[in-house]
Amino acid sequence: MTQDTPTTTYEQFASVASEYGIEPRRVEPNGVAEAVTEMLDPPAVGTQLPWEDATLPDGVTTEPTPADLRAATTGVTAASLAIAEYGSIVLDADEDGSDSVSLFNDLHVAVLHEDDIVPDMATAFEQFGERLRETRESAIIATGPSATADMGALVNGAHGPKQVEVIVVS
């Protein structure tokens, strides 16, 4: 008889995300800046992270202009939620321009807090329901890179990033 290995929500998230070419890296809050630096491909733009001890490194231009956005190779943003069973991260379309920063560049580095990984879609939608009714905000469930098969074969990086990396703050 085989015994199932107990899987944490994080492990499930990491395992499913890896099917989309994402190998999440788990770091302490004060290790975020270093991890971002290692992962990014300059030039990079970003929007501020919402956690006190986790900051972006100097190499990331925050409050980018359209010219910065156009020139950048990497965009760094926070993800407000992740859905383990789908390997998905949830991006915000906020006033800082996170939607554009996570979308326009070849590489998107998302920073996620481990506490914000929920197990399944049902749990995620319970949260969306309350949040969207309350705040009338927007949310984007992003799974893997942007992709298209319209040109005769599957290609990553249609209008959005070719590659996505995830840093998990624990």
Added chain:
Amino acid sequence: MSSRESKAEHIRRIMATEGAAVGENTRGFNQGRYESVAKLEDYEELKDEARAIKEDAIERLPELVEEVRAVVEENGGTVYLAEDAADANRYIREVCDAQDATRLVKSKSMTSEELEVNEALESGGIEVIETDLGEWVLQVAEEAPSHIVAPAIHKSREEIARLFNEYFDPEEELETAQELTEFAREHLGELIEGADVGMTGANFVTADSGTIALVTSEGNARKCVTVPETQIAVAGVEKIVPSVEELRPFIELIGRSGTGQDITSYISLFTPPVDSPTVDFDRPEEPIAGGDTAGDREFHLVLIDNGRMAMREDDDLRETLYCIRCSACANTCANFQSVGGHAFGGETYSGGIATGWEAGVHGLDSAGEFNDLCTGCSRCVPACPVQIDIPWINTVVRDRLNSGEDVPLEVLVEGLTPDAETEGPGLQKRLFGNVETLAKLGSAFAPLSNWAANSRPASAVLERVAGVAGERNLPAFQRTTLRDWMDQREAVPALDPDRKVVLYPDLYTNYMFVDRGKAAVRTLEALGVEVLVPAAPGSGRAPLSQGMISTARRQAEGVADALDPYLEEGYDVVVIEPSDLAMFRDDYSRLLPEREAELFAEHSYELLEYVYGLLSNGANVEVLDTTSGEETVAYHSHCQQRTLGLEPYSVEVLTECGYTVTTSDVECCGMAGSFGYKEQYYDLAMDVGSRLEAQLREADADHVVASGTSCTDQIGDLLGQEPRHVVELVAPPEET
């Protein structure tokens, strides 16, 4: 050229030019669907939930429209309820004009195709750019979508490369999918940067928050929403769901059901006007955030009626409004896999459900262009995430189309069409719909009738007058029917008085394939069952497949009259022909009173399902014709049998009898009742069949067996040798 000939020619041309690309892509999606939904533990529950949400939403639609209007206005947007396409286009044009817009960028939206909004805007001097890569390819090629999710599915990479190299004349020739995608991204990226208005569709609109859910993979919809200041979303009124939470089953089902992806790259839940600052590339050095454009977003939700509210009142078309446009019905359809949406589609929509959409939004004529391509094989039914009875919608629309057709009264076939149709389906449909009369006559005059029907002159007349493909050999009628044989022999006493069945004498078994009927009787009796074969009319399948609903109902009532006394006495009804069983189990709920239909649904069994049940309850398999384990069988299950979930029983019984079984995995053999007999569809039916032929030849088995009459006919034509019914392989030998 007759209309049948020109239709055949059109289908041949589409198969030759687009069939390969469409086939490869749709079969890939279909296979992906099977794999992806298999990972869901609660797949059936999710479908039930999705169905219930749609039923509720469409029921309460007027109220939900008002809720959406209130919440979107509260959010700072505007809602316009457009009566029809012209009304919607006029409004959209006014919004653009008010912005002095010169360029509008669009993400993919079938509803906008329905409106033909591009043409309406372009005639007003507004440049419209499709930013979905597939849609953009079609815009450049000036072609229409061939698939509701992957619009350029009919184009190969080579064709797209040729198109782009000629049209854009790039410095370096484009060749790979990667190069083509990068070129498109660059080119479209610049066009988006300078756009004044962004237009999206909506997969769903929530009435509690005014959120627009967009299911995409490329990211162009996000750009179309974020970059320009003004956003327009066009959505059919049926896209409204009551709450955000109720999006969940659809989000879990839509990608899996459509392209076989567990989830698409982006599920955008935009609550417009969105908070994101616009990206103004005319002011490249001003930070995006906090700029003065941030609060100036404009949002217009254009809800489209265009016939939908009338569909809602129509008991048969209403279900169409539950459709989430996932494309599962197209991908799973054997005919669609061969021709795609340029043959199996109307003005806007394509695939099985398109009949409902086209009839509802563009009218019956548009649906009539392609409605015949639904053979009623029912493989789309279990694939549909909202459980729409797509074959029924096709049948109803066919019936409505029939009512408008003239009936040519040819002397030759007068008397062969004693149907109950008050207005006329065409002659071809009536011939196939009234196959019962034909069968009775054919049997009475056999073997003369067989020589006559398959003789060259008769075959030519049948083709010219009724459109029966000359290439087909018609099944041979038997002089001694199954019922005659039963009457003439001595009754076999039952071993177990509680096991008594009525074997339904379907037309094919009774008049043509009498041997399989005898094999069925021998098998059941050997397993200890009392078998009766009472007189009963055709099940109604043949007329139903031709859209002759009143005739089908009359026959169903006849079957009920004939079999009710037995059902009341506790007999089970065993059915050989899967398409007739599907009538008893499913379609009768639409043709007979509820209690009557339930009786049939509960007490009817497919023959091998019943045999399996007997074996599981202790009957001895050794009384059947078993083998020692060296022999192999290639088995093709019938489409409707598979939809009923009954394929495994035949496989199990064959296995228990000692055979090693390989099964085909094509959705349909291509014959699909009378479809493949029709002159105009012969080539298509053979193209569909070619994949089954390849699988059967590949299996290289000692025996080829199938379950349906049309399957055995088709396989006979494909392999040059008629396969047997499963029961003929396992039945105990005839006593001599």
